[in-house]
Amino acid sequence: MTTITEHPFVTAYLSEFDEATSTLIGTRRLELREEIAGHLREAIPPSLSSLEAAAVIADFGSPAEIVGQELPRVHGRKRSEPSRTTRYIIVAAVVAAVVVGALVAVALAFAPPQNAEDAPTGAGRADAPTSVVNMTPIGPARIQEGTGYFEYRAAIAAMSEPLPAGAEYPNGVPAGLDSGPSNSGVLETGAGANIAHFTWLCAWEAEYLSAVSINDAQRQVSAEAMLTKWPGFGYVDDPAAGWKQTVFTPMSFGDPSGVKTDFPQTCSQAAILNVNAH
Amino acid sequence: MVENAASTQLRRGVVGPCILALLSTGPQFGLQIVRELNEVGQLLTSQGTVYPLLSRLQEAGQVSSYWEVGDSERPRRFYRLTAVGHHDLESFRQDWRLFSGSVDSLLATVAPATYESELQ
Numbered sequence: 445m446t447t448i449t450e451h452p453f454v455t456a457y458l459s460e461f462d463e464a465t466s467t468l469i470g471t472r473r474l475e476l477r478e479e480i481a482g483h484l485r486e487a488i489p490p491s492l493s494s495l496e497a498a499a500v501i502a503d504f505g506s507p508a509e510i511v512g513q514e515l516p517r518v519h520g521r522k523r524s525e526p527s528r529t530t531r532y533i534i535v536a537a538v539v540a541a542v543v544v545g546a547l548v549a550v551a552l553a554f555a556p557p558q559n560a561e562d563a564p565t566g567a568g569r570a571d572a573p574t575s576v577v578n579m580t581p582i583g584p585a586r587i588q589e590g591t592g593y594f595e596y597r598a599a600i601a602a603m604s605e606p607l608p609a610g611a612e613y614p615n616g617v618p619a620g621l622d623s624g625p626s627n628s629g630v631l632e633t634g635a636g637a638n639i640a641h642f643t644w645l646c647a648w649e650a651e652y653l654s655a656v657s658i659n660d661a662q663r664q665v666s667a668e669a670m671l672t673k674w675p676g677f678g679y680v681d682d683p684a685a686g687w688k689q690t691v692f693t694p695m696s697f698g699d700p701s702g703v704k705t706d707f708p709q710t711c712s713q714a715a716i717l718n719v720n721a722h
Numbered sequence: 723m724v725e726n727a728a729s730t731q732l733r734r735g736v737v738g739p740c741i742l743a744l745l746s747t748g749p750q751f752g753l754q755i756v757r758e759l760n761e762v763g764q765l766l767t768s769q770g771t772v773y774p775l776l777s778r779l780q781e782a783g784q785v786s787s788y789w790e791v792g793d794s795e796r797p798r799r800f801y802r803l804t805a806v807g808h809h810d811l812e813s814f815r816q817d818w819r820l821f822s823g824s825v826d827s828l829l830a831t832v833a834p835a836t837y838e839s840e841l842q
Contacts, residue, residue: 472777479773482796483753505768513774591789591797 453497454484457507462601464507468514469678470602474595474637476514575611577647581716586616593617595636603644604677605670608651613643618715641679642714645671649707650719656700668695671703730767737765738779739814741772742807745785749802752776776801784810 458481465473484504488497576582587593596617607613621635648670655663675688682688691702711719737759744750744758756772759765766772779785784807791797803811 475777476773479752479799480770482798483756483770483773485796486753503769505770507770509768510770510774513771514777 449490450485451488451490451492451497453494453501454481454488457484457501457504461507461510464511465514468511470599470604470641471634471637471679472514473602474598475634476510477598478591478595480510575608575647576650576711576716576719577607577611577614577643577714579612579615581614582719583715583717584618584620586614587619587621588616590617590621592621592636592639595634596640597636599637599640603640605644605673607644607647608667608670611647611651613640614716638679639714641677642710643716645674646707646711646714646716646719648674649703649710652695652703653700653707671695733765733767736818737772738775738784739811739818740765741775741779741801742784742803742811742814745801745803746808746811749800751798751800755801779807782806 458477461477461480465476468476484500487500487504492500580586593616600613617636617639621639648667652664652667652671655661655667672692675682675685675692680687687706691706694700694702708719711717740759740762741755744755750758752772755776756766756769759772760769776785776787780787780801783804785801786804787799787801789797789799
């Protein structure tokens, strides 16, 4: 592993950049940060004097100027502004979630507790079984280096919503994430961020299915509310709205079958293997 | 160079096509593009704004990008011109020739002394 030191002015600039870019969409923020960090680290080697470094920073422009160029475009994106149809679906989902929650609560009041053996490994409370999303999940070995790992860490830091209680982000990215096409010296950008995003989705799908399996209405509604946010994050281009149709819509009517089907696929995209909803 | 609103708008309009022109010679990464634009004549008000601009060009399908790990310790994101970018660049060349010619003609016919005398 190669160690790359950084000029303190670059470190300070990137900290300022992180604060200034909180309004940008997660993936775009990561891309922009990565490019700007690369630019400044190359233009301002650690040996550069403070005076020279300050001159380069001045020519580069402030984070606010850069964000100012980003915002009109970001705010103009369709996917950052839910359509009327999407808003109706979200409202309907929230209403349905409340109704389902009330029905499940009533059912719980009159029915004996059900066996929780069917719950996927993935609990929402500290006293429940450990989530499939944990520091050392089942899957390939994890490493803590490379561009993919940087992206992964930055994506986690940029996530606006937490993991469910009892879940933790794995401590590293799958070994070989950066090596994919690296024989030719090329690596795909966004792979590390992708792992982080699908880890989040995997954790909340696990939480939802766990809650469904033990009829925990409160946890189910909470998990559903979090899953409802997934399409709005804009992490995945889904022009055909496949996830909404096959997972989100059934879930909004209290049908977990779509989540059950999606769960192993989602987790495999986070390199978390052998998960099962049954 | 004195900066005013008109020149800022003008720059914003032409820097994109200028980047397309630079990339017509081959793929370049962000820092290279910034340096070349600066050599030509301070076309960017702030160098960092090239990245939002590159992103817009990519969304418009005029450029594509890829990461490359070369001799440098750091991976670099290279941008290259697409077929759409080539087409748009050629359109801009023609438009710019007409536009700049028209502006030059107008400015030449309306000499500064003309309106200075009117003001008096």
